[in-house]
Amino acid sequence: MNKAAMVLMPLLILVAVPFGAALMITAISAPAVGQQLRAVDCLGAIPATGEWRPPFQQKYTVSDRGFGRRFHPIDHEWRMHSGQDMVSLPGPGPVVAVGDGRIKFAGQMSGYGNVVDVQHSGGAVSRYAHLASIAVTQGQNVAVGTKLGVEGTTGASTGEHLHLEIRINGRAVDPVPWMQKHGAPLNGKAVAASSTTPEKVPEGIEEGGVGFTLPKPGTPRKDSLHNPPIPIPADIKKLYMQAGKKYGLPWTLLAGVGMSETAHGKNTATSSAGAQGHMQFMPSTWEVMGTDGDGDGRADIHNTADSIYSAARYLVHEGATRGGGEGVKKALFAYNRATWYGNDVLYYAAQYGGGVVLGTTTDCVSAGGKQSGRQLPPLTNERAKKALSWAAKQDGDDYVMGANGPEAWDCSSLVQQALAQVDVSLPRTAQAQRNWLAAGNGFRVPPGQEKPGDLLFWNSYLGPDRIGHVAMVWDPASKTTIEAQSSRTGVGHFSYAGKQDKQIFEVWRIGNVSDSPSRDGK
Numbered sequence: 001m002n003k004a005a006m007v008l009m010p011l012l013i014l015v016a017v018p019f020g021a022a023l024m025i026t027a028i029s030a031p032a033v034g035q036q037l038r039a040v041d042c043l044g045a046i047p048a049t050g051e052w053r054p055p056f057q058q059k060y061t062v063s064d065r066g067f068g069r070r071f072h073p074i075d076h077e078w079r080m081h082s083g084q085d086m087v088s089l090p091g092p093g094p095v096v097a098v099g100d101g102r103i104k105f106a107g108q109m110s111g112y113g114n115v116v117d118v119q120h121s122g123g124a125v126s127r128y129a130h131l132a133s134i135a136v137t138q139g140q141n142v143a144v145g146t147k148l149g150v151e152g153t154t155g156a157s158t159g160e161h162l163h164l165e166i167r168i169n170g171r172a173v174d175p176v177p178w179m180q181k182h183g184a185p186l187n188g189k190a191v192a193a194s195s196t197t198p199e200k201v202p203e204g205i206e207e208g209g210v211g212f213t214l215p216k217p218g219t220p221r222k223d224s225l226h227n228p229p230i231p232i233p234a235d236i237k238k239l240y241m242q243a244g245k246k247y248g249l250p251w252t253l254l255a256g257v258g259m260s261e262t263a264h265g266k267n268t269a270t271s272s273a274g275a276q277g278h279m280q281f282m283p284s285t286w287e288v289m290g291t292d293g294d295g296d297g298r299a300d301i302h303n304t305a306d307s308i309y310s311a312a313r314y315l316v317h318e319g320a321t322r323g324g325g326e327g328v329k330k331a332l333f334a335y336n337r338a339t340w341y342g343n344d345v346l347y348y349a350a351q352y353g354g355g356v357v358l359g360t361t362t363d364c365v366s367a368g369g370k371q372s373g374r375q376l377p378p379l380t381n382e383r384a385k386k387a388l389s390w391a392a393k394q395d396g397d398d399y400v401m402g403a404n405g406p407e408a409w410d411c412s413s414l415v416q417q418a419l420a421q422v423d424v425s426l427p428r429t430a431q432a433q434r435n436w437l438a439a440g441n442g443f444r445v446p447p448g449q450e451k452p453g454d455l456l457f458w459n460s461y462l463g464p465d466r467i468g469h470v471a472m473v474w475d476p477a478s479k480t481t482i483e484a485q486s487s488r489t490g491v492g493h494f495s496y497a498g499k500q501d502k503q504i505f506e507v508w509r510i511g512n513v514s515d516s517p518s519r520d521g522k
Helices: 003-016 018-028 175-181 234-247 251-262 283-289 304-317 324-335 339-351 381-392 411-420 430-441
Strands: 060-062 068-071 078-081 084-088 094-096 101-109 113-119 124-131 147-150 162-168 171-173 211-213 356-358 442-445 455-460 463-475 480-486 490-495 505-510
Touching: 101 124, 113 147, 124 147, 162 175, 211 324, 234 251, 234 304, 251 304, 251 324, 251 339, 283 304, 304 324, 304 463, 324 339, 381 411, 381 463, 381 480, 411 430, 411 463, 411 480, 430 442, 430 455, 430 463, 430 505
Parallel strands: none
Antiparallel strands: 060 084, 068 078, 084 162, 094 147, 101 113, 113 124, 124 162, 162 171, 211 356, 442 505, 455 463, 455 505, 463 480, 480 490
């Protein structure tokens, strides 16, 4: 089927089903079908991904004083306003570069006060005006997220705020759609600090997600103060690496646990509390978390491979891959309820090389596969159609793990940006997106009752207990999706027939939620 026909198909389906959808929702939801509700937000900052980001790290408001003709608050006349005003929360905060570039200008400019211009590739210049102070110098190379100065009220300004401009070949354009197109919507969300060095992703990973570095060890520490890390036997290190790859954890974190518990198997005697095996599991915990790591068909608490794989599974279960560094610390505290223990593990992990957790700094708490008690109508057909139409235009783009557009995506970033077209801000990873829906922003649909625009989630490279992939339903009749599938196949339309046999296969319908619920829902 040609691309034009594929684009038309879900649009026709969407037009054909609104009355049936309305009847179904009437039975389960109190609000009117077209009513938009405010989205339930997740805790923590959105990870900074891709080549572009907003100019703040903390939360902020996007002022009504945007691009176009506006009434000047000082000169009291209508004139062209060439940028977008923004205010950080709770108070004046650091202003950072929205992309890589070189400082074209840093100083004072009439009307703008203290201003920084950053020259980017492709003729784009980002301008940051009314700064209280400037932290860079002209000619300096800067990476995305580099601090440029502090938000202020210098120049022709009536209060502390940032005036952001985007200029293309010298001509000012509206920053809001430009930033949206480049994968960094100005939606007021806190965005974590950008890393100035790319984080290496484990080889063989094919599906969506982002990463964050392991947190540094804090204080207090205990055993690691007098027990230095010892060399790891080759066969044990191989198991740490294999389990870490499967569960999206740096192998060094598992090595830190192994060093803390048994010095990598040198002391596997049952502890005074009754913990057993290489990673020292209590039998009661093993009954729930015990995993067959060596593929012999049984989970043996005294089998080294089973013990290491089970430790990785347990840490993920306890939140090591969500909530950033705090999530890792909480998971280690659950493993052994002592703050010093977690610091010991992180110390050993750092000594073995540290690494990147495949997860998110956003903490969307899982609802165990069930939606919250919140009642809400589904995303309107018009909004679903718009999101699908945008996704279809990316057909043929490349798949790159961790990419966030505009010409390369991974599975979760494509879905995230498709929904951003209709003012819905999803978290960054597939698992966090499903948890966000379960937290009160959507509802689960039985397989076989999906509609165009619904989201499909299933387990993948991260093992049987964790969602690793997300796709958008394109045509339920032919069981096709629009998705960023893999580095081999890229973005396109694919079949999801047979995916129901996965250990996890869930269909979720997005609620008619919005970051700006005052809009009309269209």
